[in-house]
Structures are given as C-alpha cells and as structure tokens.
Amino acid sequence: MKPSASSAHQRGGVVALPNGRAETSKIRIENLSKEFKLRGKAFKALDTINLDIASGTFFVIVGPSGCGKTTLLRVLAGLEEPTEGTVTVNRTELHRPSNAMVFQGDSIFPWMTVWENAAYGLRMRKVPKAEIRDIVDHYLDCTRLTKFAHSFPHQLSGGMRQRVSIARAFATDPEVLLMDEPFSALDEQNRTLLHQELLRIWEQHKKTVVFITHSVDEAVILGDRIMVMTAHPGRAKVTVDVPFERPRSVLELRATPEYGELVYRIWGYLREEVQSAAEEAEGGRK
Amino acid sequence: MSARSRWNERAAVTDSWGITLRRVANINITPAVRDRLISILSPFVLLASWEACAVGGLLDTRFFPAPSTVFSTLVKLIETGVLWDNTWASMTRLFWGFLLGAIPALAVGIAMGLYRPLRAAIDPLIALTYPIPKSAILPLLLLIFGLGEASKIVMVAIGVFYPICINAVAGVLEINKIYLDVGKNFQASRWNVFRTIALPGALPFIMSGVKLGIGMGLILIVLAEMVGAKSGLGYMIWHAWEILAVEMMYIGLMTVAVIGYALSVLSNELERWILPWKVDR
Numbered sequence: 289m290k291p292s293a294s295s296a297h298q299r300g301g302v303v304a305l306p307n308g309r310a311e312t313s314k315i316r317i318e319n320l321s322k323e324f325k326l327r328g329k330a331f332k333a334l335d336t337i338n339l340d341i342a343s344g345t346f347f348v349i350v351g352p353s354g355c356g357k358t359t360l361l362r363v364l365a366g367l368e369e370p371t372e373g374t375v376t377v378n379r380t381e382l383h384r385p386s387n388a389m390v391f392q393g394d395s396i397f398p399w400m401t402v403w404e405n406a407a408y409g410l411r412m413r414k415v416p417k418a419e420i421r422d423i424v425d426h427y428l429d430c431t432r433l434t435k436f437a438h439s440f441p442h443q444l445s446g447g448m449r450q451r452v453s454i455a456r457a458f459a460t461d462p463e464v465l466l467m468d469e470p471f472s473a474l475d476e477q478n479r480t481l482l483h484q485e486l487l488r489i490w491e492q493h494k495k496t497v498v499f500i501t502h503s504v505d506e507a508v509i510l511g512d513r514i515m516v517m518t519a520h521p522g523r524a525k526v527t528v529d530v531p532f533e534r535p536r537s538v539l540e541l542r543a544t545p546e547y548g549e550l551v552y553r554i555w556g557y558l559r560e561e562v563q564s565a566a567e568e569a570e571g572g573r574k
Numbered sequence: 575m576s577a578r579s580r581w582n583e584r585a586a587v588t589d590s591w592g593i594t595l596r597r598v599a600n601i602n603i604t605p606a607v608r609d610r611l612i613s614i615l616s617p618f619v620l621l622a623s624w625e626a627c628a629v630g631g632l633l634d635t636r637f638f639p640a641p642s643t644v645f646s647t648l649v650k651l652i653e654t655g656v657l658w659d660n661t662w663a664s665m666t667r668l669f670w671g672f673l674l675g676a677i678p679a680l681a682v683g684i685a686m687g688l689y690r691p692l693r694a695a696i697d698p699l700i701a702l703t704y705p706i707p708k709s710a711i712l713p714l715l716l717l718i719f720g721l722g723e724a725s726k727i728v729m730v731a732i733g734v735f736y737p738i739c740i741n742a743v744a745g746v747l748e749i750n751k752i753y754l755d756v757g758k759n760f761q762a763s764r765w766n767v768f769r770t771i772a773l774p775g776a777l778p779f780i781m782s783g784v785k786l787g788i789g790m791g792l793i794l795i796v797l798a799e800m801v802g803a804k805s806g807l808g809y810m811i812w813h814a815w816e817i818l819a820v821e822m823m824y825i826g827l828m829t830v831a832v833i834g835y836a837l838s839v840l841s842n843e844l845e846r847w848i849l850p851w852k853v854d855r
Contacts (some may be wrong), residue, residue: 334737365759366758366759367755367759385760385761387758387759388760389755389756391755391756394750394752394758395752395753395755397753397756397771397774397775398769398851399774399775399777399849399851400774401853408760408770409760412757412760412761412762412763412766413760413761440850440851441851442851447822460760465826516713543748
C-alpha cells in the first residue's frame with residue numbers, strides 16, 4: 289500500500305475517469321475530513337472538503353494560519369491518512385509516481401550534494417543510472433544549479449536550497465506536484481525571483497500543481513484557480529478562477545489594475561477568516 | 575586576581591621572551607611560531623630535567639628510571655621483537671573487539687531510533703547495564719569464555735557497544751522529521767530509509783560514539799590483558815611489575831599513550847573524510 293493516493297482510489301471505488309482532455313479531473317477529493325487527537329481531545333483539522341482539480345491546473349490553496357491547509361496537502365501526499373472521505377488521483381501512467389512534494393522549509397538532505405539530492409527520487413524508483421544523469425542534469429539546468437551540482441547544501445543560500453527541492457520534485461516527473469509554502473522562508477526579493485523561475489519551469493511542463501500559501505499575492509501570481517479556506521476547522525470557502533494568460537511575467541502582471549482587483553477580491557474572502565483565526569489564537573492563550 | 579589579568583600577565587611574560595630572543599639572537603618570531611616552539615620544547619625540557627635528577631640522585635631510579643635507560647630498554651625491546659609482538663596482540667584484539675561491538679551497536683541503535691516500541695523495549699536494559707563498570711564484568715567473561723582470545727575481544731566489544739549504541743539512538747532522534755517525510759514521499763523502502771536517511775543523518779553523533787568507543791576499547795584491552803592474557807601491552811605492563819622491570823613498564827605505558835593519540839588523530843581524519851557536509855569544520 290505504498291502510494292496512498294492510489295490506495296484511496298481503490299478504497300473509494302471511484303472508476304477511473306476518461307482522460308485526454310484538458311478538463312479531465314486529475315485530483316478528486318470527496319468528503320474529506322481529518323481529525324487529530326491532541327492530549328486526548330479530538331481536533332478537527334479538515335471538515336468535509338470536496339474538490340475537483342483539473343489536469344494541468346496550477347491550483348493554489350490560500351488560508352489563514354492553522355486552517356489545515358498543510359494537513360490537506362499531507363493527505364494528498366500520502367503522509368497522513370484521512371479520517372473520512374477519499375482522495376483520488378487519476379493516474380494516467382502508472383510508471384510515474386503519483387505525487388512529489390516540495391516541503392516548507394529546508395528539506396533537502398544536508399549529507400548529499402545538490403546533484404545527489406536532485407537524483408534522490410529517481411534513485412528510490414530504481415531508474416537506470418544513465419537516465420538519471422540526463423534527467424538530473426536537465427533539471428539542474430532548469431533551476432540554474434549546474435554550477436553547484438557538487439556543492440553541499442550548507443554552501444548554498446536559502447533560495448538555492450529551495451530550488452534544489454523543486455528540481456528534486458520535478459525530476460521524478462510526478463503526476464501531481466505538491467508545494468507547501470515553498471518560498472515562505474525567503475525574503476521578498478528572492479521570492480519574486482523564484483516565482484518567475486517556477487512559472488518558467490512550470491510553463492514548460494504544465495504539471496498539475498497543488499500549491500499552498502498564506503500569501504494572496506503569491507496565489508494570484510502563480511495560480512490558475514485559487515481556493516480560499518476557512519479558519520479552523522478547514523473548509524473550502526470559495527474557489528476563484530484567475531483569468532491571466534500565460535506565460536506570465538511577475539512584474540508586468542503586478543503592474544496591471546486587474547491584478548490589484550483580484551488580490552483585493554480574494555482578500556475580501558480571506559479577511560474574516562484571518563480575523564477569526566486570530567481571535568481563536570487569542571482565546572487559546574487565555 | 576581575576577583569571578583574565580592572570581592570563582594577561584602570563585602573556586606579558588611570554589612576550590618578554592620574544593623580546594629577549596629578538597635582542598639576544600636577533601631573531602624575529604611571531605607569537606604563533608613562538609608558542610609552537612614552546613609546545614615542542616616543553617616535553618624535552620621535562621625529560622632533560624628528569625634525566626638530570628635521576629643521574630644526580632635526586633630521584634629514586636627504582637621508580638623513576640632515567641629516560642636514557644628507558645630508551646636503551648626500548649631499543650632492546652624493539653630489537654627482540656617483544657614490543658612489536660605485544661603491541662600487535664593488543665591491536666588485533668582491539669580491532670576485532672571494535673568490530674564485534676560497533677556493528678551490532680549501529681544496527682541496534684539506529685533501529686531503536688527509528689522504531690519506538692523497540693526503543694521502549696531496549697532502553698531500560700541499556701539504562702540498567704550501562705552503569706556497571708565494564709572492568710567488573712571481566713571475571714564473568716573469563717568464566718564464560720576462558721583465558722583465550724574470546725574473553726578479551728568480548729570485553730572490548732562490550733565497552734565499544736554502549737557509547738556507539740547510545741549515540742546512534744540520539745543521532746537518529748536528532749534527525750529532522752522532515753527528512754523522514756521526504757523519504758516516505760519518494761517511497762523509499764525501509765532499507766533505503768536506513769541507508770540514505772537514518773544512517774547518514776545520525777553519522778555525526780555516531781562518529782562521536784566511535785571516538786569514545788575506541789578510547790574505552792583501549793582502556794579495557796589493557797586492563798583485560800593484565801588479568802587474563804600471556805601477551806599484549808597490558809600483559810607486558812603487568813609482567814614488568816611482577817619481575818620489577820620498571821623500564822619495561824614505562825615503555826608499555828608510553829606505547830599505550832602513543833597508540834591512543836594515534837587512534838584519536840586517525841578517527842578525527844576519518845570523521846573529516848566521512849562528514850564533508852558538516853558545517854562547523
């Protein structure tokens with residue numbers, strides 16, 4: 289029962305969806321709930337989430353801190369089992385991994401070089417050596433890390449380390465790419481650069497991406513669709529389509545009035561959730 | 575007087591040596607070179623004064639033989655092969671004992687770090703047996719394994735096992751959980767989690783355990799050989815006491831010291847080579 293997403297598929301008994309068209313559902317989440325036991329008390333992190341994500345979509349989930357968005361991604365990644373409901377990844381090619389995750393914070397192995405880190409997923413899948421070499425070289429080139437292939441992570445900046453993490457995830461050619469606030473630890477300038485690079489790489493490969501963030505700007509710059517989550521317990525509040533065409537330029541996009549309007553609109557949905565999350569945190573402290 | 579001003583005063587004194595040297599011999603020496611010279615010279619100064627005291631009758635040569643006589647005995651022991659044979663015997667036991675202790679220690683320690691139930695099961699056993707002085711187990715080992723090689727090797731193995739095992743557990747527990755999530759996300763098999771995450775992640779701690787283990791092993795092998803062996807450096811030191819060959823005793827102690835020093839230099843080099851990714855070196 290390794291790829292938990294596909295095992296959920298079997299449990300849920302959902303029939304494989306017809307594929308080939310762009311609107312094909314890639315990920316289907318049905319009645320998903322997740323409860324944790326915290327000091328004996330049940331804590332509901334996610335509450336009956338229903339969601340369809342079309343193939344090739346850059347899907348962004350925005351929500352206040354503690355709304356369970358990371359939990360949702362971890363369920364998608366197979367790192368947590370859902371308490372109720374199913375997650376179905378419509379896999380088209382079974383030789384590809386169902387997902388790969390870019391984690392929040394430093395997740396590349398400090399004991400491996402940049403090259404070995406980028407090759408990790410492929411090595412775990414026992415891909416032939418020559419093939420690994422080609423794929424890793426390609427993605428290190430994409431992420432502009434070729435010069436640092438044989439450096440260790442501690443010799444790199446935070447932004448470069450996060451690029452290694454992105455290369456590692458892309459290299460396995462997963463059906464779905466999961467990204468958990470990958471840029472939240474970076475400063476504004478580096479974040480903007482990485483947004484542009486991520487868009488560039490993504491626009492080459494057009495994978496289905498589920499991207500989590502607490503930044504509305506980031507969501508609007510990167511996403512095709514944005515789901516706003518409620519404060520705890522996490523529910524899907526509203527889903528918004530992002531009309532901007534691709535390829536996108538981060539700076540040009542930011543200069544348009546439509547960009548500002550969309551950010552404003554999404555902030556409108558998010559504001560009360562952030563407030564209620566903050567009030568709850570206050571209450572928790574008392 | 576505060577510690578700081580005492581050091582300042584010492585610095586002033588040593589600096590005045592530099593000034594004297596410069597004035598007398600017209601040599602210009604940087605403080606670093608000067609300190610290096612002092613460090614190299616100080617043992618020789620000690621040996622020279624020891625020699626002088628022994629020759630001059632200020633020291634009882636039955637206990638503190640002159641370095642020159644120790645040295646001539648050293649030459650004799652090297653020529654007859656006695657020193658080499660005994661050193662070889664000790665090192666062989668240390669080597670096999672180390673392997674016998676280190677390999678299970680690594681396996682058990684890492685497994686304990688990865689699986690909580692195993693940790694719960696073995697932790698009390700280790701906590702209970704660890705405080706026993708390892709030397710106190712020797713009679714039991716002699717009883718079980720007899721006077722042959724096995725008792726000595728097992729003695730070393732037991733001494734090596736604890737520090738490596740305890741450090742391996744701590745090392746695995748220190749690994750950031752995110753790395754295990756990465757392994758799971760990329761569907762690493764159990765063996766690969768062990769090989770690519772748990773082992774390398776715990777290696778800095780394990781290397782500290784290895785260094786402690788080597789030191790412990792050396793202490794124990796010398797001790798074990800004093801009681802139950804007819805060869806080895808421990809036997810040589812004990813035998814020297816029995817026949818009142820004080821020079822031989824000093825040579826035995828000196829050899830142990832040199833081996834201990836060499837092993838620590840070696841393991842530091844090994845560490846540097848195995849852990850090129852550690853920041854602070």
